[in-house]
Amino acid sequence: MKFTTNLLVAVTLTGALSAAAALEAQDVPEKKRTTLGLYLDARQAHDMLNREKALFLDVRTRAEVNFLGMPQDADANVPYMVVDGMYAWDDKKEVYKLEPNSDFVSEVALRVAEKGLDKHAPVILICRSGDRSARAADLLAQAGYTRVYTVVEGFEGDMAKQGPQAGRRAVNGWKNAGLPWSYKLDKRKMYVR
Numbered sequence: 428m429k430f431t432t433n434l435l436v437a438v439t440l441t442g443a444l445s446a447a448a449a450l451e452a453q454d455v456p457e458k459k460r461t462t463l464g465l466y467l468d469a470r471q472a473h474d475m476l477n478r479e480k481a482l483f484l485d486v487r488t489r490a491e492v493n494f495l496g497m498p499q500d501a502d503a504n505v506p507y508m509v510v511d512g513m514y515a516w517d518d519k520k521e522v523y524k525l526e527p528n529s530d531f532v533s534e535v536a537l538r539v540a541e542k543g544l545d546k547h548a549p550v551i552l553i554c555r556s557g558d559r560s561a562r563a564a565d566l567l568a569q570a571g572y573t574r575v576y577t578v579v580e581g582f583e584g585d586m587a588k589q590g591p592q593a594g595r596r597a598v599n600g601w602k603n604a605g606l607p608w609s610y611k612l613d614k615r616k617m618y619v620r
Contacts, residue, residue, distance in 0.1 A: 455579055459557040461564040465576040469601040472551050472578045476500050481549035482542050484535065486563045487582065488525070489618060491555060498553065498582065499607040502542060503616045505534045507554070507563035530620055531563065532570045549574045553601065556581040582608070 450466035459466075467475060476483055485497050486507040497504060508525035515524040528534075539545065550572055552560040557579045564575040584600025587593050602608055 450579060456557075459561045459577065459579050461561045461575070461577055462568050463564060463573070463575055465564075465574065466579050467551065467576050468599070469553075469578055469580055469604040469606055472553070472576070472601075473500065473604075473606050475549065475551065475576070479549060480542075480544065481551055482535075482539055482544055483551045484538065484553070485582065486531075486552050486554050486560055492612065492617075495583065496602075496608045496610045497612060497616075498601050499609050501553070501616065503538050504612075504618050505531060505538060506618055507531055507552075507559050507566070528618075530618075532566060534618060534620075535567060535572075536570075546570075546572045547574060549576060551576045551578065553578040554581050555583050556585055556596065556600065 449471065450468060452460060452464050452466070455466050472483070475481060483498070483501050485492060485501045485504045487495075487504070488506050488508060488510060489504065490510070492504045506528050509528045511524040511526050516522075517524045535550070539548065539550070544550075550567065552563050552567075552575065554560040554563070557577060558581075560577040560581065564577050567575045578601065580599040580601075582601045583596035584603045585596065585598040587595055587597045592598075597603060
């Protein structure tokens with residue numbers, strides 16, 4: 428109930444979304460839920476950016492953005508997690524370890540100010556598939572941001588479970604929705620610390 432209540436409060440305060448336009452918490456997998464309970468699919472995020480002044484951040488790692496491209500509508504890449512500086516290995520996940528970006532909240536504050544917004548303006552976060560953006564949204568909520576939305580399906584979307592695309596991120600998400608993205612990166616939008 429907490430998630431739905433927060434959604435209705437945000438809708439009532441802003442008038443920006445109708446209850447039918449945003450995803451409800453019960454439609455969001457538990458690991459992608461946030462304390463603010465504000466969720467969008469990729470098309471809803473794109474539509475919101477066309478209707479309202481918002482900050483749109485890609486919170487994937489620099490390597491992901493570099494090799495997989497980035498939404499053209501994104502204001503910046505501000506990684507929520509960064510690769511461990513010593514390239515330590517995570518045996519459980521069988522990948523290089525990621526650690527929280529200690530500059531994340533301060534870098535978001537910088538990007539918010541650059542766009543002439545404040546902590547009550549909408550901030551839309553996107554990651555690969557919606558997990559990290561949810562954790563990043565919780566961190567921003569702790570820092571006082573009140574309207575942090577996550578793109579639940581992320582940039583690449585969820586994995587197809589069967590058919591010819593099985594095991595590939597081909598189900599939903601920004602890229603699979605046919606929304607504008609590019610491999611060409613703009614240095615002004617990149618996290619370069």
